[in-house]
Amino acid sequence: MFYLVKSNCIVVQSGGPTAVINNSLAGLIDSIEYSRFKGEVYGAIGGIQGLLEERYINLTSLKDDDKFRLRWTPGAALGTCRHKITFDEVENIINSFKKHSIHYFFYIGGNGSMYVANIINNIAIKMGYSLIVIGIPKSIDNDLLGTDHSPGYGSAAKFLATSLLDVKMDVASYKGGRRVTIIEAMGRHTGWLAAACSLATFQHDESQTFIYIPESSFYLEKCINQINESYRNKMDTFLIISEGIKNENGQIINENEIEYDSLNRPKLGGVSNYLNQVIEAETGIQTRSITPSIWQRSSILLSSKTDVEEAYEIGKAAWDYAMKEYSGVMIGMEREKDSDNNYIVVYKEKQLEEVASKEKFVPLKWYDEVKNRMTDDFISYVKPLIQGEMIVPMTNGLPKYKYVI
Incomplete structure (x- = not known):
């Protein structure tokens, strides 16, 4: 040896x-x-x-x-x-x-x-x-x-699901608000992170949550219809968007706004802001977008x-x-x-x-393409991965980190 x-x-x-x-x-x-x-x-x-x-x-x-x-x-x-x-x-x-x-x-x-x-x-x-x-x-x-x-993955999934739950509780404070909130998750070709937001449920949740992943085509007209239906039912709507979602032609939704990195890969991000403008213009419903960006991998x-x-x-x-x-x-x-x-x-x-x-994709059998929601099989897969909390030592109220370099 x-x-x-x-x-x-x-x-x-x-x-x-x-x-x-x-x-x-x-x-x-x-x-x-x-x-x-x-x-x-x-x-x-x-x-x-x-x-x-x-x-x-x-x-x-x-x-x-x-x-x-x-x-x-x-x-x-x-x-x-x-x-x-x-x-x-x-x-x-x-x-x-x-x-x-x-x-x-x-x-x-x-x-x-x-x-x-x-x-x-x-x-x-x-x-x-x-x-x-x-x-x-x-x-x-x-x-x-x-x-x-x-x-x-488990930590990023926990961060996103917790963040969505927090936002839902905030939005629920305004009764009958009928707002649209878009949250953009990382995911160039796969929707594992967006899918994790399916964990963000709570008792008496009176909002609608729709999840869109790159493994399944995104249809803008269908999304608009889902939002209008929620509005008619006096419900807030949450759209969880993977940054790499594509339309039925395989094109990135905000393709005209995309730049490329040193590896000639599209610099994804910004699809939530794009959809924010489109949805508000199409429906007239108050819409806002949230991009957690690197927070989802650094918390x-x-x-x-x-x-x-x-x-x-x-x-x-x-x-x-x-x-x-x-x-x-x-x-x-x-x-x-x-x-x-x-x-x-x-x-x-x-x-x-x-x-x-090579890439591992979300199995489509774990995704309801009609309702744009994750199935119970996915919930069973992801739940064990987010269990437990990390006790982080603090100094003056802030985490005490260490860098090698």
Whole structure:
């Protein structure tokens, strides 16, 4: 095994942060520390860009108190970025690993990151360099294949459902208001986050809630009819919109307003504001839009304890699989039940090439396309993921966070 000779590790955080991403980092570091491994543990500062520029930080000397504080710190503590990597750059990364005696590479990220990890694994093999490559999933979008759900999703789902519930209680204060409220959830191609808002129910809810996800075509005329029907019934209307919803022709709803990022992907967001203007003009009903944006992925105070613990455990599992000399794999979660029929997960390896750049969509059998609501099967799926609360230590009334860099 590599740990019997001079050998070091490196961990990278990539893509959009989550509220619990640093728990995976802490879990990995803890597991390495408790093992027989004697090498150094490096972190790349600023994601893949940190690898390319050899901006490494030594995590071996991270104090226990600081490491513990990472567990309630949102955002990527090592820093992150979005970068379209080339094959030449991958070879440079492998050569850097050689120079620093790095034989373990851990990549915390989404499906795009798993694609990069797979390329690094394959090129290391071609170059004849001994490198164990392990992908650690994270995604608030919950769109990674190979895992029942992704660390980060449960907390973002809990934040959105709680936020909608709060807004509903506020709107309910104005009796007979008949207002329209649009809430825009993240979700480029998938509607997992918007779907989670189906949890926001309460006794005597006299409003109507409609959920629109990218997996199902959005029909503006039908939406207008639903709003008018609610208005006639003296009910407020809540529209939960995934940012990536498309019409029956497969076009993004506010396509004319879309810009593109460095990866040539459309910069989504703003569909709620667009629909706000259209709906108000078409119906004359008072309409407002709310865009939680990055709040839905950065709120640790509304995080799920289940999500926090699973993110930590999946980091630990990554090192366990590395010690068994697995490589070219992502650590996925599989849902099981214990002898008392309680929800539990187990951590199993999935081949990177089977999950890289692929997406997991909301099953349409979990979505009522007529009523634009989620089914009970989806509710059963998502409920266990939002359970429990994170106790966040405070200083002067505010959370006390920790950054590594």
